[in-house]
Amino acid sequence: MRASVALFLSLGLVTAGAHLQPRQTATIPDFVTKYAPLVYLDQNELYLPSDLQAQLENTYPALNFTQLPKADIPSPLLLSDLEQLNIFGNCGENFDACPIYLTSKDDVTANPPWLYGVLPDPVTGESVGATSCAIIVNDHGNGLVDAYYMYFYAFNLGETVLGQVLGDHVGDWEHSMVRFQNGLPISVWLSQHDYGQAFTYDSLSKKGSRPIIYSAIGSHANYAVPGTHSRNVSIVTINDYTSPGPVWDPTLSAYFYSYTPFSPTNGTFVASLPSTPVGWLYFEGRWGDEQYPDSDPRQVNFLNASIAWKYESGPTGPLDKGLNRTDVCPNVSGTPCSTLSTLPATSGSSIPVTVTRTTATYSSVPTMTSKGNRTSSVGPTGSPSPTLSVSGARALNANIGCTLWGVVVALMLL
Ligand SMILES: *[C@@H]1O[C@H](CO)[C@@H](O)[C@H](O)[C@H]1NC(C)=O
Ligand SMILES: *[C@@H]1O[C@H](CO)[C@@H](O)[C@H](O)[C@H]1NC(C)=O
Ligand SMILES: *[C@@H]1O[C@H](CO)[C@@H](O)[C@H](O)[C@H]1NC(C)=O
Ligand SMILES: *[C@@H]1O[C@H](CO)[C@@H](O)[C@H](O)[C@H]1NC(C)=O
Ligand SMILES: *[C@@H]1O[C@H](CO)[C@@H](O)[C@H](O)[C@H]1NC(C)=O
Ligand SMILES: *[C@@H]1O[C@H](CO)[C@@H](O)[C@H](O)[C@H]1NC(C)=O
Ligand SMILES: *[C@@H]1O[C@H](CO)[C@@H](O)[C@H](O)[C@H]1NC(C)=O
Numbered sequence: 001m002r003a004s005v006a007l008f009l010s011l012g013l014v015t016a017g018a019h020l021q022p023r024q025t026a027t028i029p030d031f032v033t034k035y036a037p038l039v040y041l042d043q044n045e046l047y048l049p050s051d052l053q054a055q056l057e058n059t060y061p062a063l064n065f066t067q068l069p070k071a072d073i074p075s076p077l078l079l080s081d082l083e084q085l086n087i088f089g090n091c092g093e094n095f096d097a098c099p100i101y102l103t104s105k106d107d108v109t110a111n112p113p114w115l116y117g118v119l120p121d122p123v124t125g126e127s128v129g130a131t132s133c134a135i136i137v138n139d140h141g142n143g144l145v146d147a148y149y150m151y152f153y154a155f156n157l158g159e160t161v162l163g164q165v166l167g168d169h170v171g172d173w174e175h176s177m178v179r180f181q182n183g184l185p186i187s188v189w190l191s192q193h194d195y196g197q198a199f200t201y202d203s204l205s206k207k208g209s210r211p212i213i214y215s216a217i218g219s220h221a222n223y224a225v226p227g228t229h230s231r232n233v234s235i236v237t238i239n240d241y242t243s244p245g246p247v248w249d250p251t252l253s254a255y256f257y258s259y260t261p262f263s264p265t266n267g268t269f270v271a272s273l274p275s276t277p278v279g280w281l282y283f284e285g286r287w288g289d290e291q292y293p294d295s296d297p298r299q300v301n302f303l304n305a306s307i308a309w310k311y312e313s314g315p316t317g318p319l320d321k322g323l324n325r326t327d328v329c330p331n332v333s334g335t336p337c338s339t340l341s342t343l344p345a346t347s348g349s350s351i352p353v354t355v356t357r358t359t360a361t362y363s364s365v366p367t368m369t370s371k372g373n374r375t376s377s378v379g380p381t382g383s384p385s386p387t388l389s390v391s392g393a394r395a396l397n398a399n400i401g402c403t404l405w406g407v408v409v410a411l412m413l414l
Contacts, residue, residue, distance in 0.1 A: 024270050025272055031145075032137055035185040035211070036250065039213055040245060042218075042241060042243050043243045045218075048246075049118060050117035051118070053277075055102060056077045058105055061085050063099055063100060064099065065293075068088055083281075084279070095284050099285070100286065102170075125248055138258075138259045138323055143183075145179075147177065149254075151173070159238050161236055168312070170288025172287075175321055178211075191321075192216075197223075197340065198328045198329050200339055203224075205225075224344065229242065239348075286316060287316075288313070291311055
C-alpha cells in the first residue's frame with residue numbers, strides 16, 4: 001500500500017491494459033506512514049477497530065426505518081458502490097438531510113459478534129483481516145500537507161451519566177490529523193466527540209517517530225495521555241477513560257487516498273491503488289442505525305426529556321469531518337484553534353480492570369458475560385507500554401456542542 005507499490009501497480013495497469021481506462025492512482029508520501037499516530041486502545045475495550053466492508057454486510061440500507069428494496073440497490077453492496085445509495089435519500093449535497101442509515105441486520109442488544117471488531121495482533125498491531133482505517137492526504141501546496149487518519153469501529157458504547165449509558169450507536173468514525181510542513185510533522189489533531197484537541201507534534205509521547213494517542217473505552221475519543229478525561233456539562237461531569245491497552249497500528253490495514261477539494265465541503269478522492277474502493281467516501285448517509293424511536297423497547301429517553309437517549313443515530317463518514325482545513329482544528333462555529341505545546345497532566349485512571357485477557361485468543365471476539373458489563377475473556381496481557389514524557393499541566397475543556405448539554409435541561413426539569 002505504500003507509494004512505491006502504488007506506482008508499480010499503476011504503471012503495470014497502464015502498460016498491461018492500454019485499452020482499459022486505468023484509474024488514476026495517488027502517490028502517498030512516505031512521511032504519512034512514518035509519522036502516523038499509533039493508537040493505544042483501552043485495556044478493557046470491547047468495541048475494537050472494524051472492517052468497513054463488513055459493516056455493509058452486517059447492515060441493510062434503510063430509509064425511515066424501512067429497508068430499501070433489495071432489487072433497487074447494488075447486490076452485493078460494495079464499498080465501491082456505496083455512494084449509489086445517496087439518490088434514494090434525495091441527499092443532494094447535504095449530509096445533514098441524508099436519511100439513509102446502514103441498519104444492523106441483528107438486534108444490537110443481542111451482542112452480535114461483528115459489533116466487536118478485531119483485536120489487533122499483539123506483535124504487529126495490525127487489525128488482521130479488517131480494513132478499519134482510511135488515510136486521506138490533502139496537499140495544500142507550498143509544502144503544507146494534512147494527513148487524516150480515519151478510524152472505524154462498528155459500535156460506539158456511550159458514556160454513563162447518572163448511572164445511565166447514553167449515546168450508544170452503531171458505526172463510529174474517529175480521526176487524528178497530522179499537519180506536515182516540508183515533510184516534517186508540525187501538529188496533530190485528535191478528535192473527541194463533537195470537537196477535539198490539537199497538540200504540537202513535539203509535545204506528544206512517541207514510539208520512534210510515531211505519536212502515541214489513546215482511544216477512550218467505548219466512545220473511542222482520542223486523547224494524548226492515559227487516565228480519566230472529564231468534561232463538565234454544566235453540573236454533570238462526564239468521563240472518558242484511556243489506558244495503554246492493545247496497540248493498534250492503523251496504517252497496516254488502511255486504504256490510502258489523496259483528496260483535492262473542489263469546494264469548501266467536497267472534493268475528489270483518488271486511491272493509492274487501483275483495487276482500493278473509492279465510492280464509499282461520497283456516501284452521505286450514516287454508518288449505523290437511525291436513532292430508535294422512544295416506542296422501541298431498546299430505547300431509553302433519558303429522564304423523559306427528549307434531550308439524550310441511550311441509542312443515537314450512527315455517524316456520517318470522513319468527507320463530513322472537514323477535510324480542507326485552514327487550521328489543524330476543524331472550523332466548528334468559528335471556535336479559535338489553539339495548539340497545546342505540553343501534555344496535560346495524567347489524572348485518574350482507566351476504569352477498574354474487569355477484563356481478564358489471555359494471549360491465546362487474540363483473534364476471537366470478546367464475549368460479554370452480561371449486557372452492559374465489560375467483563376470479558378480475551379485480549380493481550382503483554383501490550384507494550386508507551387514511554388510517557390509527561391510535563392506540565394493544562395486545564396482542558398475542549399468539548400463543545402455536545403448533545404449531552406441537554407442533560408442540564410433535563411436535570412432542571414426534575
Ligand atoms: C416514516 O414512516 C412513518 C410510519 O410508517 C410515517 O408516518 C412517516 O410519514 C414516514 N416519514 C417519512 C419522512 O416518510
Ligand atoms: C460531492 O461531490 C460528488 C461528486 O460531484 C457529489 O456526487 C456529492 O453529492 C457531493 N457531496 C456533497 C456532500 O456535497
Ligand atoms: C468540573 O467541575 C468541578 C466542580 O466545579 C471542577 O472541580 C472541575 O475542575 C471541572 N472539570 C473540568 C474538566 O472543567
Ligand atoms: C482549501 O483550504 C485552503 C486553505 O484554507 C483554501 O485556501 C482553499 O480555498 C480551500 N479550497 C476550497 C476548494 O475550498
Ligand atoms: C415518559 O413520558 C411518556 C409520555 O411522553 C409517559 O407515557 C411515560 O410514563 C413517561 N415515563 C416516565 C418514566 O416518566
Ligand atoms: C468558519 O466558520 C464560520 C462560521 O461557522 C465562517 O464564518 C468562517 O468563514 C469559516 N472560516 C473558514 C476559514 O472557513
Ligand atoms: C458485572 O460483572 C461483575 C463480575 O462478574 C459482577 O459482580 C457484577 O454484578 C456485574 N454487573 C452487572 C451490571 O451485571
